Amino acid sequence: MFEIKYKDGAGRAGVFEVRGKKLETPYLFPVINPKRQVLDVKEIERLGFNGIITNSYIIYRDTALRQRALERGIHALLGFDGVVMTDSGSFQLYQYGSVEVSPSEIVRFQDEIGVDIGVILDIPTPPDVGYERAERELEETLTRAKEAARLSRKMLLAGTVQGSTYAELRERAASGIAALGFDVHAIGGVVPLMEEYRFADLARVILHSKLKLGHAKPVHLFGAGHPVIFAFASLLGCDLFDSASYALYARDGRYITARGTYKLEELHELPCSCEVCAEHSARELKGLEAEEREHLLAKHNLISCLEEIKRVRQAIYEGSLWELVEQRARAHPALLEALRVLKGYSAQLERLEPVTKRSAFFYSGMESLSRPAVARHIERLSWIERRGAELVLLPDCEKPYSRTYRLASSERYHVCIASPVFGVIPLEIEETYPLTQHEGVATLDREQLAFMRRVIAEYAQRFTKVHYHISLEFLGIEGEAFDEVSQFRFAGGEELKLRALADYQLGKGAGEALFAGARAEYSRRTGRIRRAFVDGELVATLRASDGIVVPTIAGAERLLRLRYPRCRVVVAEEARQFAKEGKSVFAKFVVDCDPELKAMQEVVVVDESDELLATGTALLSAEEMLEFERGIAVKPRHRRR
């Protein structure tokens, strides 16, 4: 069973429980060669791996190995108690064109030798083959998948998505595989793309596969074993990787880093702190006997992979995975190209993007403007109701903007910052994530200018009159220039501000429902709104760290005026009582929810007759909480008394 703990982008950090053993995802399976293993399995375990992958077909084909595997089981054969996954001969099929085992036989064999996660014998279609071949082979893979899915077994089973580089076939394959109830969804046939640095094509393949795979199963990107790709593939929602590279590269005298690979002879220093690199200089490594060198390189390579996997997990936890990917994209232009390609998949990625994170939004170049958080901001701007107001645009400055300029939006003037990162930032919402926490650059580039012009022009259309500060003339805004900021000075507008925050965070009309006639209470320490009352009743608090509106039970009641299922998570009858008692809402009990719900959004928990039970924070997006059978969907906050 797979459970999400933390989310960032379309990536997730979670726990995959395999027959009582737990893998922390994203997880990397070191590949074990059952015939010649450069690193002892015990050593691999010591380095921190509790799951490995090996090849059941190699074992099957070797009489002695096969015998021993059947007698003693795969765990005893390898001397490893952790999770053992096996590949099924697809790689050999790809390499040699045929294998001498039937698809059902190899699946049965994996189960018989006690494998924890088996894989079907799919047909690995290379990139760029003719459409007909790709389709034919895909149909064969799906037939085999169906057959394998029917076999009774003790092990978990992975079904593989093929379809070459055809988006449509990948989607068809994913739909087919998703329907068969596999425990792991694998994406196959991508090794050539990685070998040829075709990361943009790899991104497309992953995204089209993911589109139809659903969310509840861990996704294994087959053959992805180099750390340059871990952050990127994780961002797109891959959870499992396997690396033979650590050993293959070592044999070839190659040294892996998260920034790329070196031939050992190219190294003058060892830019790493692992046990191998702490104890040897580059010169020493070069001077070793081939076997010892290979062993040490393999160890370094594997540690280097693990380090990046940990970095990715930490990035998901803290919400900086986009930033990590944008850094890694500078390891090779082909990765940058892949990052630029994501712009076309913004809507798909936005659905899974959390609404708030532990860490700040860092602008790292034009690609940052294509992040889902930016597209979402621009969409949500249109949710804010400011009928009849005039737009006032001011240049970017030190945050908080309203303090720097000593003003606020009023009934008449909707004051906004012309932002090089978010286009337009209304003062009403400046304290909410990601606006308050973002960092940009002072030296703007042409992409930022074009972006600002586009967003501002679009936003300005909603207003009868536009005023812009004279220093923004370079943006070519249609409207009236002004020089004197003080004419707009206004320090009130707390209801305006609260309503805008609710509209922006919870959707059109949420401001009216929650905050009509609201009064604010300010924090003495920060001077910021801390709590909001309507008719003397506390309806919401504002979280200081990210400006998120947290409704009270009274506030939740008001939000229920919004048409069903807006802002709601609906729990099944059997979990009603738990929710009412202020306990976590588990995903398996969620029967319906606001389809626009995003992870980290504040929600109202109701029962099937739309009766208010509690409030809480969604830990998953709408699609995820409907699909998952495990893990928490809503972390409780207030319960109805």
Place this chain on the structure above:
Amino acid sequence: MFEIKYKDGAGRAGVFEVRGKKLETPYLFPVINPKRQVLDVKEIERLGFNGIITNSYIIYRDTALRQRALERGIHALLGFDGVVMTDSGSFQLYQYGSVEVSPSEIVRFQDEIGVDIGVILDIPTPPDVGYERAERELEETLTRAKEAARLSRKMLLAGTVQGSTYAELRERAASGIAALGFDVHAIGGVVPLMEEYRFADLARVILHSKLKLGHAKPVHLFGAGHPVIFAFASLLGCDLFDSASYALYARDGRYITARGTYKLEELHELPCSCEVCAEHSARELKGLEAEEREHLLAKHNLISCLEEIKRVRQAIYEGSLWELVEQRARAHPALLEALRVLKGYSAQLERLEPVTKRSAFFYSGMESLSRPAVARHIERLSWIERRGAELVLLPDCEKPYSRTYRLASSERYHVCIASPVFGVIPLEIEETYPLTQHEGVATLDREQLAFMRRVIAEYAQRFTKVHYHISLEFLGIEGEAFDEVSQFRFAGGEELKLRALADYQLGKGAGEALFAGARAEYSRRTGRIRRAFVDGELVATLRASDGIVVPTIAGAERLLRLRYPRCRVVVAEEARQFAKEGKSVFAKFVVDCDPELKAMQEVVVVDESDELLATGTALLSAEEMLEFERGIAVKPRHRRR
């Protein structure tokens, strides 16, 4: 004595010999607190540090410590045999406004206790103070520097550049310090800039200081102890750093990485492979007693700093320092801003940039277009003589371009690629560094488009007629569009090609001098030009890896037709014989050279009467080889028979 081994950008990897002990630069001095040391000096030594820095003023002010230091010497006091550098109380001056020791006294004291590198007691002026104060304090620093420089001493001495954030004062300070013969040039007063993430201002301060400091002394950036800045500061020519951060941050529960700092409680995983992080989980570290946690964090922090220093040294060695800096710039927008600021210093940086490197040119975003290698390429384009030819522009494609298009430039047509990275790439020089080794992206951004338009428009002015492929219409080129590439098909033009290569690499007229009437010999294996003959005499070979023209002695004789001192390195009489015997030319014997000479350029070695002695590769730029007293200036290739 300081010696450069490898160069990249304005950065250098070298050896700094301090009283018989050698530090490999860039080098980081861990700061030792003589009163409370969280990491034992022996442990620091074990981690790989053979130089440390401590504070002589603290020792001076503590009667017991002072007594012991005077009796046993600083090395025995600290239990450390390596290089000991000491600060002089400037930090205390900055913190408390005054110190109780005279500037001469503290310098004498450092020498008396056996310090290897002492520092003058300068006045550390903070950023943004009034100009008058900055100037007054600077004058006082210079007075003290003069006084200190006159003292007789056994130790090496560092003079510090101050001047707050005023470019003019930094330059004045640097000129003053450079004139006094110090062994180390320090840049001071920058800690507040680093603490406030003002990396763009830091870059300006370094660049203005470096402008007048000369090249022959190692430059110490005082107080730079965080790995996010090492690559950047090294790129600008800083050689020495010191870190108290590893210990200060540890006390504060902070965990250093090259991508930024974490509070320990923000960590869910430890994204590192050092001995601390390999043996502990984040949870374990958080659970430790304060003292042990501080000790382990300090160790991790220091290892993390060392790892980045090694990465920087490797990057300089392989020629990927710009790439590393562009990656690191994505750790925080303030670093990206600093990178963008370098655009204004392109000419200064270009003078020190090598003409060829071991590694490829990777485009990583618009900032890559401002690298000195790009500006240099555009300047050198104008060196190529193509009088009377018509310009033909083709779209970027797979390299080598001439093979993909199956054509070459002819007398009539000068065929070029419209390149999103270099603007224009004439086919004649496509195989030369950095053109042949560059990697870009397919999805162009507005900055690239504007860049291409500008470079193409400027280059096109030299030609009477311009033809552009119809697919380049989006560039708005003035000229005639064509669709059919084959009309320009031509496979000869070897003299054209050779002359263009020489012009591009060695300057205007070099093609005429070296290759007038030349015939080429091609490699059977690669089909590329391997050797060039004039009248049956071998005049040059072409290096396969980077297309560099390597003149023979006969070729060198032809190059001497270029007006003195073009292409030349002139050696003193005393080294004449060595050079003639084909031995390395040491910098201290270089009496003159082509002022436009760049590192890694092929040169002609002559004596003072301009008689040809040998040929070789310059390892230093013109300014460097004239200034340095140590190290190799020219690696020999051919000698005159």
